[in-house]
Amino acid sequence: MNDTIKIQELDQVVIRFSGDSGDGMQLTGLQFTGASAVHGNDVVTLPDFPAEIRAPAGTISGISGFQVQFGSKKVNTPGDFPDVLVAMNPAGLLANIKDLKRDGFAIIDRDTFTAANIKKAGYAEEVDPLSPEASLHKKIIAAPITSQTMAALSDFEMDKKSKERCKNFFTLGILFWLYDLSPQYTTDWLKVKFGKKPILAEANIKTMTEGMLYAQNSGFFQSQYRVNSAPTVPGTYRSLTGNEAAGIGLVAAAHLAGLKLFLGSYPITPATTILEEVAKHKNHDVKAIQMEDEIAGICSSIGAAWAGDLAVTTTSGPGVALKGEAMGLAVITEIPLVIVNVQRGGPSTGLPTKTEQSDLLQAMYGRNGESPMPVIAAKSPADCFWQAIEACRLALKYMTPVMLLTDGYLGNGSESFRIPDESELPKLTHTMVSDPEGYFPYNRDPETLARGWVKPGTPGMRNRIGGLEKDALTGAVSHDPDNHDTMVRTRQKKIDNIANDIPDLEVLQSKDGNEVLVIGWGSTYGSIRNRVAKYQKQGKPVSHAHFTHISPFPKNTLEVLRKYKKLVVAEMNLGQLSKLLAAEFPVEVIPLTKIQGRPFTEEEIELVVDTLL
Amino acid sequence: MNAESKYKKQDFVPDGAVKWCAGCGDFSILAQTQKVLAATGRSPDEFAFISGIGCSSRFPYYVNSYGYHTIHGRALAIATGTKIANPELSVWVAMGDGDGLAIGGNHFLHAVRRNLDMVVILMDNQIYGLTKGQFSPTSIRGQKTKTAPTGTMEDPIDPVALTLGLNGTFVARTTDRSMKQMSEILMRAYEHKGFSMVQILQNCPIFNDGAHDLATAKATRDDHTLVLEHGQKMIFGKDKDKAIVRDGFKPKVVNVADVNEAEILVHDEKDSGLGHFLAQMQGSDYPIPLGVFIERTAPTIDQEYRTSNDAEIERLGKGTLNNLLHQGETWKV
Numbered sequence: 001m002n003d004t005i006k007i008q009e010l011d012q013v014v015i016r017f018s019g020d021s022g023d024g025m026q027l028t029g030l031q032f033t034g035a036s037a038v039h040g041n042d043v044v045t046l047p048d049f050p051a052e053i054r055a056p057a058g059t060i061s062g063i064s065g066f067q068v069q070f071g072s073k074k075v076n077t078p079g080d081f082p083d084v085l086v087a088m089n090p091a092g093l094l095a096n097i098k099d100l101k102r103d104g105f106a107i108i109d110r111d112t113f114t115a116a117n118i119k120k121a122g123y124a125e126e127v128d129p130l131s132p133e134a135s136l137h138k139k140i141i142a143a144p145i146t147s148q149t150m151a152a153l154s155d156f157e158m159d160k161k162s163k164e165r166c167k168n169f170f171t172l173g174i175l176f177w178l179y180d181l182s183p184q185y186t187t188d189w190l191k192v193k194f195g196k197k198p199i200l201a202e203a204n205i206k207t208m209t210e211g212m213l214y215a216q217n218s219g220f221f222q223s224q225y226r227v228n229s230a231p232t233v234p235g236t237y238r239s240l241t242g243n244e245a246a247g248i249g250l251v252a253a254a255h256l257a258g259l260k261l262f263l264g265s266y267p268i269t270p271a272t273t274i275l276e277e278v279a280k281h282k283n284h285d286v287k288a289i290q291m292e293d294e295i296a297g298i299c300s301s302i303g304a305a306w307a308g309d310l311a312v313t314t315t316s317g318p319g320v321a322l323k324g325e326a327m328g329l330a331v332i333t334e335i336p337l338v339i340v341n342v343q344r345g346g347p348s349t350g351l352p353t354k355t356e357q358s359d360l361l362q363a364m365y366g367r368n369g370e371s372p373m374p375v376i377a378a379k380s381p382a383d384c385f386w387q388a389i390e391a392c393r394l395a396l397k398y399m400t401p402v403m404l405l406t407d408g409y410l411g412n413g414s415e416s417f418r419i420p421d422e423s424e425l426p427k428l429t430h431t432m433v434s435d436p437e438g439y440f441p442y443n444r445d446p447e448t449l450a451r452g453w454v455k456p457g458t459p460g461m462r463n464r465i466g467g468l469e470k471d472a473l474t475g476a477v478s479h480d481p482d483n484h485d486t487m488v489r490t491r492q493k494k495i496d497n498i499a500n501d502i503p504d505l506e507v508l509q510s511k512d513g514n515e516v517l518v519i520g521w522g523s524t525y526g527s528i529r530n531r532v533a534k535y536q537k538q539g540k541p542v543s544h545a546h547f548t549h550i551s552p553f554p555k556n557t558l559e560v561l562r563k564y565k566k567l568v569v570a571e572m573n574l575g576q577l578s579k580l581l582a583a584e585f586p587v588e589v590i591p592l593t594k595i596q597g598r599p600f601t602e603e604e605i606e607l608v609v610d611t612l613l
Numbered sequence: 614m615n616a617e618s619k620y621k622k623q624d625f626v627p628d629g630a631v632k633w634c635a636g637c638g639d640f641s642i643l644a645q646t647q648k649v650l651a652a653t654g655r656s657p658d659e660f661a662f663i664s665g666i667g668c669s670s671r672f673p674y675y676v677n678s679y680g681y682h683t684i685h686g687r688a689l690a691i692a693t694g695t696k697i698a699n700p701e702l703s704v705w706v707a708m709g710d711g712d713g714l715a716i717g718g719n720h721f722l723h724a725v726r727r728n729l730d731m732v733v734i735l736m737d738n739q740i741y742g743l744t745k746g747q748f749s750p751t752s753i754r755g756q757k758t759k760t761a762p763t764g765t766m767e768d769p770i771d772p773v774a775l776t777l778g779l780n781g782t783f784v785a786r787t788t789d790r791s792m793k794q795m796s797e798i799l800m801r802a803y804e805h806k807g808f809s810m811v812q813i814l815q816n817c818p819i820f821n822d823g824a825h826d827l828a829t830a831k832a833t834r835d836d837h838t839l840v841l842e843h844g845q846k847m848i849f850g851k852d853k854d855k856a857i858v859r860d861g862f863k864p865k866v867v868n869v870a871d872v873n874e875a876e877i878l879v880h881d882e883k884d885s886g887l888g889h890f891l892a893q894m895q896g897s898d899y900p901i902p903l904g905v906f907i908e909r910t911a912p913t914i915d916q917e918y919r920t921s922n923d924a925e926i927e928r929l930g931k932g933t934l935n936n937l938l939h940q941g942e943t944w945k946v
């Protein structure tokens with residue numbers, strides 16, 4: 001026992017776990033996150049999957065990563081650069097050492113640093129990865145993790161492979177001790193997980209405990225750290241990825257609308273886990289259908305929406321491209337439909353596992369003809385829940401397809417989600433009608449301009465609709481030029497009017513003037529908010545506005561934009577929101593763009609904003 | 614069939630003109646369909662007609678029920694959602710050969726495979742009509758069209774053989790001139806629980822006139838078609854003098870007089886092996902078989918979704934908003 005060890009308090013910490021796909025890094029990261037969240041920290045995570053499912057072991061392309069930021073205040077992002085890097089093999093160290101903060105440290109499994117592994121990782125010949133030059137003069141804690149694990153399990157009746165597989169729990173133990181976290185969360189989890197194989201639960205618990213003891217006694221660490229619990233709204237919490245949150249939001253929306261949920265979809269990275277999430281909830285009478293292709297995904301949903309279900313299709317950019325014609329059908333036949341695009345790097349197959357916001361213009365205009373639809377974007381993993389409900393609200397109330405944009409960063413990233421009370425959820429209305437008196441398919445509600453929704457099977461309401469232009473009242477096919485003009489303008493007006501039914505654009509306002517407004521949309525929220533909050537603490541005149549509703553824009557948008565001398569629009573594309581704002585409003589904007597498959601760092605925002613101050 | 618149906622054909626005829634060309638085979642298909650719908654005894658409110666794009670895809674506008682005229686090739690994908698969302702509806706899909714088998718070919722494969730409970734009327738005129746005369750996936754090899762001025766260089770799809778190959782549960786063929794057979798087949802297709810594929814050889818007098826003359830013209834039809842009837846011997850010809858026998862793994866046309874009567878094949882709609890065997894009767898060596906090739910029962914996917922959801926509701930209890938939100942590991946702050 002080493003009694004000289006002190007406990008230091010920290011506001012927030014970023015840990016990056018890195019190892020082979022088979023090293024269990026996602027699991028280790030999630031367990032650490034769970035323990036930290038239960039302790040009361042605010043947590044945001046981001047996994048980084050290898051692009052290939054079975055890339056060669058030990059190579060950089062086979063690296064699986066997981067980053068978590070936990071803090072005693074709202075952290076908003078998984079963090080830019082890690083304070084701690086856990087590298088379970090040489091490739092993990094080589095791939096990540098440059099990102100490790102100068103005053104941070106890496107914990108490595110010394111046992112995996114064999115000549116063969118070092119070579120496989122891609123180190124130049126005769127380079128010692130642990131030398132100051134190779135490790136960029138950063139601190140490395142070389143713990144014999146594999147051999148300590150084997151020693152800890154010497155009394156266990158298990159084969160060598162199974163014992164070795166426990167090594168990530170040794171690492172977890174080191175981290176639990178280091179951050180003074182209780183291992184209870186993981187102990188409970190292991191007992192449930194291995195209920196049928198108690199020996200595996202015991203082995204992992206033993207390994208984890210040994211890891212904690214090792215950290216305490218090895219002499220590597222002079223202090224422990226503590227990140228106090230964050231002052232969050234009291235309530236019940238759970239951890240959700242953006243895709244899980246979106247899936248649950250969709251099922252919740254069906255409850256709120258009193259309808260059945262139908263999700264017609266097709267597997268595509270990084271959207272598939274929404275389909276998987278919804279498919280779990282069959283006891284909510286949802287129908288989650290894996291169709292034969294993207295087009296069939298949206299078409300089956302259109303057929304279900306016509307039949308009276310709350311219908312949704314989920315996909316990523318390439319899938320949206322395929323669904324374009326069908327979206328037009330939903331626009332012209334004015335049926336409710338939600339299209340979720342979990343964006344990824346493009347064009348074409350692009351970067352399936354990396355994040356980007358480059359489908360905004362596609363969402364706005366990627367259909368033939370004048371084909372307007374509401375476009376909204378979620379700003380954090382938990383917000384995917386709320387925006388899934390918002391998308392359904394708009395679709396049902398206005399009888400229109402709605403595009404919800406998230407992205408790979410939100411979809412795979414997770415954060416603590418405060419479970420709302422049912423009274424906090426919006427009521428969703430729809431336009432279903434069943435009274436034949438005076439009914440015409442294109443009778444509109446004078447306020448929302450939405451037409452009535454009639455389920456086939458409803459007595460006495462028979463009608464026939466389709467993708468040909470329709471008469472403005474009867475819905476009969478019409479090629480009349482004036483009628484077409486009326487219908488095109490009416491469909492646009494219906495969408496424009498939604499501006500009256502959405503929240504105003506809010507600003508995180510600087511007390512020190514209106515010099516710069518940093519504008520974002522979607523997943524850039526966390527990094528912009530964190531950096532702007534720092535500027536404001538420093539007394540700088542920098543404010544932040546973030547768009548959730550992009551089509552239509554909130555009513556007060558121009559009023560907000562006008563107040564600031566300089567408008568910076570930060571987005572992960574070549575300036576798509578910049579174009580939309582400049583086209584719609586008499587303002588000049590400064591695009592701040594990045595297209596590296598990775599979210600903004602605070603530093604990248606600083607580089608541009610500093611020059612404007 | 615409901616003998617005392619309270620509905621008349623007229624109940625299924627909406628206002629508004631039918632806009633097919635004079636003499637188009639689609640007229641008789643529409644009329645027979647409306648008669649069959651009336652004969653089912655079901656309210657016009659309970660039918661949903663869905664189509665894609667093409668001449669025949671105007672069908673839903675001409676049936677006084679619920680109708681959805683959608684986009685090219687996608688009718689079956691849309692109908693899949695409609696039927697799964699509401700299995701109570703009687704769903705009918707009207708499609709042409711280009712719509713259903715070219716641009717919509719992929720959906721066709723999967724709809725058959727899933728055995729969706731619906732009637733598919735495939736109006737096969739072996740040509741693109743609405744775009745004015747290009748070859749379709751059922752056009753015969755060598756057919757000259759605007760896009761194949763020296764003749765097509767592709768073999769056609771035989772929709773019956775295709776559907777049988779996908780283990781379709783109800784597969785039939787008739788013509789736009791065989792009123793009685795067409796209406797019997799459509800009624801059986803309606804009654805069948807599963808995917809009912811009815812290919813109707815349809816004449817397009819404008820762009821492919823006479824394509825099906827062998828099978829439909831008075832002078833030729835008896836010698837060039839074989840009417841399949843369950844339990845009946847496969848005998849055909851004006852003078853009932855020709856028959857089908859087995860020749861190894863292939864059917865063979867023989868003179869009745871030349872064979873032992875026992876050798877003549879007897880049609881059995883329940884025998885899927887026989888169905889596949891008969892599907893080989895393509896090309897000029899054979900008569901064109903008309904009638905029901907196969908009818909068999911199998912689970913339909915719309916019911917499978919219903920049953921599996923009910924089983925999950927039974928197992929876990931009916932999901933509520935509250936247990937949806939609180940699922941999984943939670944903690945209190």
Ligand code: SF4
Binds near residue numbers: 816818
């Ligand atoms: S073009 Fe041919 S198929 Fe089309 S409506 Fe005219 S006759 Fe019928």
